[in-house]
Amino acid sequence: MQVLRRLIASMTISVLLAASGAARAATGQPEPWQLGFQKGATPVMDDIIWFHDFLLWLITAIALFVLVLLVIVVVKFNARSNPVPSRTTHNTTIEVIWTVVPVLILVSIAVPSFRLLFYQLNMPNADLTVKATGKQWFWSYSYPDSKFEFDSLMVQEKDLKPGQPRLLAVDNEMVVPVNKVVHVLTTGADVIHSFAVPSFGIKIDAIPGRINETWFKAEREGTYYGQCSELCGKDHAFMPIVVRVVNEKDYTAWLDQAKKKYAIDENRPATVAVAGEANQ
Numbered sequence: 001m002q003v004l005r006r007l008i009a010s011m012t013i014s015v016l017l018a019a020s021g022a023a024r025a026a027t028g029q030p031e032p033w034q035l036g037f038q039k040g041a042t043p044v045m046d047d048i049i050w051f052h053d054f055l056l057w058l059i060t061a062i063a064l065f066v067l068v069l070l071v072i073v074v075v076k077f078n079a080r081s082n083p084v085p086s087r088t089t090h091n092t093t094i095e096v097i098w099t100v101v102p103v104l105i106l107v108s109i110a111v112p113s114f115r116l117l118f119y120q121l122n123m124p125n126a127d128l129t130v131k132a133t134g135k136q137w138f139w140s141y142s143y144p145d146s147k148f149e150f151d152s153l154m155v156q157e158k159d160l161k162p163g164q165p166r167l168l169a170v171d172n173e174m175v176v177p178v179n180k181v182v183h184v185l186t187t188g189a190d191v192i193h194s195f196a197v198p199s200f201g202i203k204i205d206a207i208p209g210r211i212n213e214t215w216f217k218a219e220r221e222g223t224y225y226g227q228c229s230e231l232c233g234k235d236h237a238f239m240p241i242v243v244r245v246v247n248e249k250d251y252t253a254w255l256d257q258a259k260k261k262y263a264i265d266e267n268r269p270a271t272v273a274v275a276g277e278a279n280q
């Protein structure tokens with residue numbers, strides 16, 4: 001019996017260790033047994049997580065308080081224990097309390113909520129602009145300051161390299177420097193898509209004929225995964241978003257190489273491009 005108990009204990013410990021190890025290793029993507037949000041990499045996401053936790057505590061306290069009141073009523077005022085009910089109809093003090101306290105609670109929610117909303121919507125001065133165009137069914141990223149654009153397609157399961165997450169990895173990642181404000185413009189080429197990266201706390205529709213904007217400032221290097229978050233057709237689930245956040249030096253190196261690799265050839269006649277695509 002004791003052996004069995006020890007076995008269960010050691011198994012539990014190893015599972016917990018494995019889980020905590022996985023939680024430390026992987027950010028920017030969902031983890032097995034994950035609870036709550038993915039870890040934040042931007043100040044906006046840190047605030048969203050704080051606000052979520054604050055509301056969770058608040059709502060738990062309110063739910064418990066109401067539960068306690070219900071239990072008191074059920075136990076104390078049922079027909080058996082309280083056969084002659086009181087005929088009280090008004091109590092000014094308690095009526096003032098149950099009006100004022102909820103108002104205070106709502107104000108305590110509204111203040112951080114609006115602060116966060118303005119923080120998200122107030123665009124700081126951008127260090128870099130990237131335009132993400134949602135297409136059926138992949139994303140194209142263009143760097144207007146450096147005049148290049150490239151497509152980013154999901155890596156098929158059979159082509160996955162070790163460490164690449166299934167259904168999330170792409171061939172060409174969007175690369176940005178760490179600790180820089182990135183201005184993200186989104187639009188759709190065909191139908192409405194939505195550009196969302198959980199660790200950055202951003203989710204914004206990409207609508208044909210219109211440019212939407214958001215921003216993020218990633219404070220930690222790493223690879224962050226997101227997905228199209230607007231039902232956009234049969235391959236909606238297969239147009240992931242990958243943002244690789246690198247240091248300034250690596251970014252400059254990537255930029256130099258990307259400028260050559262993805263340069264938009266303005267002299268190339270459009271008819272050739274169409275013919276070339278048809279041949280593929």
Ligand SMILES: [Cu+2]
Pocket residue numbers: 134135192193194228229230231232236239
């Ligand atoms: Cu989409």
